[in-house]
Amino acid sequence: SLLHSPNHMLSEALGRYGVPPVPTRSPPEGARPASLAGLRTWLAVLGLEAYRADVEAWAAQMGAISLEELTENTELLAEELPLKPLEKRRLQREGRAAAERVIASVAGDAGDAAPDCERK
Numbered sequence: 001s002l003l004h005s006p007n008h009m010l011s012e013a014l015g016r017y018g019v020p021p022v023p024t025r026s027p028p029e030g031a032r033p034a035s036l037a038g039l040r041t042w043l044a045v046l047g048l049e050a051y052r053a054d055v056e057a058w059a060a061q062m063g064a065i066s067l068e069e070l071t072e073n074t075e076l077l078a079e080e081l082p083l084k085p086l087e088k089r090r091l092q093r094e095g096r097a098a099a100e101r102v103i104a105s106v107a108g109d110a111g112d113a114a115p116d117c118e119r120k
Contacts, residue, residue, distance in 0.1 A: 038067045038102040045098045046090055054081050067106075071099035 036059060043049045055070070058080055064070040070077070074095035078088045 036065075036067055036070070038099075038106040039070075041105070042067060042071075042099050042102045045102065046087075046094060048083075048087060048091065051081055051083070067099050067103055071096050 036056070039055065039059075040049070040052065043052055043055065048055075055077070058064075058077060059070050062070075062073065064073070074091055077095075078091045081088075081091075083091065
């Protein structure tokens with residue numbers, strides 16, 4: 001879970017000793033991290049495209065840097081978004097499986113475009 005990630009735990013521990021958190025660079029206004037590749041597709045698969053801005057804001061607040069990390073917390077995400085009851089159940093029941101398919105698809109597309117590093 002994001003709240004128990006090594007980075008989060010380290011920041012929390014250092015904070016107890018008065019060490020300020022390391023500032024992070026913010027992406028340009030309107031840009032979304034490349035690591036959330038597949039977010040739009042994932043939301044479309046679930047029929048939740050209307051909540052894209054809310055999901056992106058929640059991901060940024062939680063520190064999720066990938067679709068995989070985001071979907072590790074689908075229960076919490078479902079509670080935080082202003083979803084209708086059926087949308088909430090869909091996210092909770094199908095969110096992870098849909099993300100796995102999208103991630104595999106994105107990885108497959110990236111693999112096709114990647115240069116062959118083994119060639120000599």
